[in-house]
Amino acid sequence: MLAMIFPGQGAQKAGMGGELFDLADYAVIEAQVDALLGYSLRQLCLHDAARLADTRYTQPCLYMVNALHGLRAQREGAAPDCYAGHSLGEYNALHAAGAFDLLTGLRLVQKRGELMAQARGGAMTAVLGLESGRIAETLLAHGLDAVDIGNYNAPTQTVLSGPPQEIDRATQLFEAAGATCVRLAVGGAFHSRLMHDAALDYAQFLDGVEFGRLQRPVISNVTGTFYPAQAPAAVIASLLVRQIVRPVLWVKCVRSLLDAGADTFLEAGPGNVLTRLVAQIRAAAAAPATAH
Known part of the structure; x- marks a missing residue:
C-alpha cells in the first residue's frame, strides 16, 4: 500500500522546482498562477531566497512545488492508495484526493499564509x-x-x-x-493559541469555498486519523481551520497509515524531511517495549 506524503513549511529551499516548472502540468496554468498571486512563482522559487523565507510566499510556493512533484511521480507510474501531508502539506494531500483543483488550493494557501504571517510575536x-x-x-x-x-x-x-x-x-x-x-526560522507561533485570530479569519474565508468528495483516503493533522469517508465540506473546512491552532499529530498520522496497511511512503516535495521522520516513527514502533 503506497502512501504519498507532502512536506510543510521548513522544507522549502532556494531553487526548488527547477525543471518541474517546464512540465506541461505547470505550463498550462503558469499565467493563471502568477495572475492570482501577483508575482512570478517560478522566479521567486528560483531567484528570490529572501522572499521565499517569508510565510506569505513560502506557503503558495511550496504548495505548488509539492503538487508538481506529486503530479510528476504519478505520471511516472506512482499510484498512491492514500495521502497525508504535514501542516501545509495537508492541502496537497486534499488536492491530490480531489477535494479541490490546483488553483483553488493555491488560493486557500495564499490566504492561509497571509493570515498566519499577520500573527506576529511568537x-x-x-x-x-x-x-x-x-x-x-x-x-x-x-x-x-x-x-x-x-x-x-x-x-x-x-x-x-x-x-x-x-x-x-x-x-x-x-x-x-x-x-x-x-x-525555527518562522515568523510566528504556528499551531498554537497565538494563531486564534488567524483561524477565526480563515474560517470566514472558507465559508464560501466548495469542497469536493475525497476520492482517496486522507489523514488529518488535527485528529491523526483519516478524514471521515465521504467527508462533507463542513468537516473539511472545520479541520483546516482547527489545524492552524492545533498541534500537528504527525506521529499519530504515520501510525494510522501503518495500521491501515501502508508499507511504502513516497515523499512528494523538495528534500526528504518527512521520509526521515517516517523512518524514526517506524523504528520506534518496531522496537520492543522497555520494562519498568
Whole structure:
C-alpha cells in the first residue's frame, strides 16, 4: 500500500522546482498562477531566497512545488492508495484526493499564509532527544503554560510554539536536561493559541469555498486519523481551520497509515524531511517495549 506524503513549511529551499516548472502540468496554468498571486512563482522559487523565507510566499510556493512533484511521480507510474501531508502539506494531500483543483488550493494557501504571517510575536523551537510526554510534564512542572506543543514530529522530535520569552525559558530547561533545541526560522507561533485570530479569519474565508468528495483516503493533522469517508465540506473546512491552532499529530498520522496497511511512503516535495521522520516513527514502533 503506497502512501504519498507532502512536506510543510521548513522544507522549502532556494531553487526548488527547477525543471518541474517546464512540465506541461505547470505550463498550462503558469499565467493563471502568477495572475492570482501577483508575482512570478517560478522566479521567486528560483531567484528570490529572501522572499521565499517569508510565510506569505513560502506557503503558495511550496504548495505548488509539492503538487508538481506529486503530479510528476504519478505520471511516472506512482499510484498512491492514500495521502497525508504535514501542516501545509495537508492541502496537497486534499488536492491530490480531489477535494479541490490546483488553483483553488493555491488560493486557500495564499490566504492561509497571509493570515498566519499577520500573527506576529511568537516563536517556535524543535526539541530533539526527549520524548513528548516528558516534554509536556516539564512544561507543566515549571509553569510554562503559555507554551504549546505545535508539532509531534517523531517520538523524540517535538516542536514548541509560543511567546519568544517563554520559548527561551523552555529552551534553557530542555538543553539542561540533555536535549538539543533548534530555533525555527518562522515568523510566528504556528499551531498554537497565538494563531486564534488567524483561524477565526480563515474560517470566514472558507465559508464560501466548495469542497469536493475525497476520492482517496486522507489523514488529518488535527485528529491523526483519516478524514471521515465521504467527508462533507463542513468537516473539511472545520479541520483546516482547527489545524492552524492545533498541534500537528504527525506521529499519530504515520501510525494510522501503518495500521491501515501502508508499507511504502513516497515523499512528494523538495528534500526528504518527512521520509526521515517516517523512518524514526517506524523504528520506534518496531522496537520492543522497555520494562519498568
